[in-house]
Each structure stands twice: as structure tokens, then as C-alpha cells.
Amino acid sequence: xxxxxxxxxxxxxxxxxxxxxxxxxxxxxxxxxxxxxxxxxxxxxxxxxxxxxxxxxxxxxxxxxxxxxxxxxxxxxxxxxxxxxxxxx
Numbered sequence: 001x002x003x004x005x006x007x008x009x010x011x012x013x014x015x016x017x018x019x020x021x022x023x024x025x026x027x028x029x030x031x032x033x034x035x036x037x038x039x040x041x042x043x044x045x046x047x048x049x050x051x052x053x054x055x056x057x058x059x060x061x062x063x064x065x066x067x068x069x070x071x072x073x074x075x076x077x078x079x080x081x082x083x084x085x086x087x088x089x
Contacts, residue, residue: 028058028065038072048073 031049035042049057049064056067 025065027068029068031064031066034066034070040072 031042031045034054035045038045045054045066046064048054049059049066053073054066054070056070058065
């Protein structure tokens with residue numbers, strides 16, 4: 001679960017946000033950090049989590065918590081060109 005801590009200050013009736021800190025649960029990390037580890041985009045990690053390819057990933061609202069030791073799933077997309085021009089066959 002992601003915890004959000006905010007510190008506000010009031011000056012002359014105006015509220016200013018001073019600090020905003022997100023804290024992840026112990027043993028889990030964010031999609032951004034996993035994407036950097038795996039060398040792919042954060043959006044690709046989101047898609048893998050949505051499809052259930054990342055074991056142990058949990059969604060909290062709009063954020064994902066991914067285990068720090070999660071293994072990158074095998075890329076099942078075809079990249080060999082096998083289906084290139086398949087309509088012309």
C-alpha cells in the first residue's frame with residue numbers, strides 16, 4: 001500500500017504544500033523503479049501487471065505495488081517478423 005504524507009503551511013489565509021512524500025510498503029516498490037530495473041517503460045510494466053504477468057503485484061487505487069524481487073516476465077510478443085505480410089500469403 002502506498003502511504004501519502006503531506007505537510008502544509010498557512011500564510012495569510014493561503015495554504016501552501018511544503019512536502020509530499022509517498023512511502024511504499026516494506027518489500028514492495030513502485031512501477032517506475034521496476035521499469036528502470038527491467039529496462040522497459042513504466043507503461044509496459046502497468047500492462048504486464050494488468051494482465052497478471054507479474055506475480056505478487058497488487059493494485060491500490062490507481063497505483064501498483066510490485067514486489068522488489070519480482071522477476072521480469074518473458075516477452076510473449078512476436079518479434080521475428082513471422083507474421084509480416086501474413087495477408088499476402
